[in-house]
Amino acid sequence: MLIWNKERVISVNIENVWNLFSDENLQRIMPNVVEHTPIEKKEGIVGSTYRQSYKEGRRVETYIVETLGYENTEFKKHLHIGFTLGKAFEIETAFTLIKIDETNTRFIYSGHNKGINFLGKVMLKIAGDKNNNKVVQDFMDRVEEEAMEETASV
Template sequence: MKSWTKSIEINAPIEHVWSFLNGSLEDMQKIMPQVVENTPIKVTEEGVGSVYRQKYKEGKRVMEYDVTTLEYKNTADHKRLKVGFNLGNMFDITAAYELKKLDRDRTSFTYTTTNDPLKWFVKLFLLFSSDKVVVEFVERVKKAAEENQPVVM
């Protein structure tokens, strides 16, 4: 299993950043443009155990998988969402998104992902993998949150 973690400071309120992770499909697509569908299959009151069927487009190919909520915390100063899914019977993947309020207009965002190969030959690919995708993701979240802030009057 391989794990990557990256943190970044975002110049936007915590609730606004959270809306990209825990909001509508339209908001989610601003940080995950390849997700073309996110349909609730089972929604629990506490969040943990909820399951969403996602469709992910890579080139012309669309992959479908179920995303299960493993952790869920939503307080005014601290938010955490951890999900897990199986990708093509090749990998078990987790993704954790953690937000901490620094002040009214600044949020700390930490993204951690793990990738557990399920086939021996896939393990070789992980040996050569870098954190490039993780770095690009946290930068995309920062850019989306800072550029799409609601106007306060």
């Protein structure tokens, strides 16, 4: 199983960063997500499901994403999602934003990727922590870049 928990301070207001995690803006921070369609939106958000398609090279994987946790207050924003990818991986990720002040936000990205069958377990061993750390770092960089761009255009 691969586990990550990384954080950084982004010099952008919490609301501008949070806006990037909305359904309308998701592709800005996850450009390989080519479809994100609500299946069922629940009151309070937790339990909502979405059909999501992810393109890697020429291959497109479609899976169902479920919202497992959600918080949206003035000082803290949190989104926890889970999905099964290719019948081989169980993935959960959480995005937490904490307001430091009007122009700074602590961004915490955590999660795990667990192989749920022999193939998934082998593939995770081959991929290793180094590759996973690069994917996590690249995602955090993209969120920060898009947040800075969002602020510049306001």
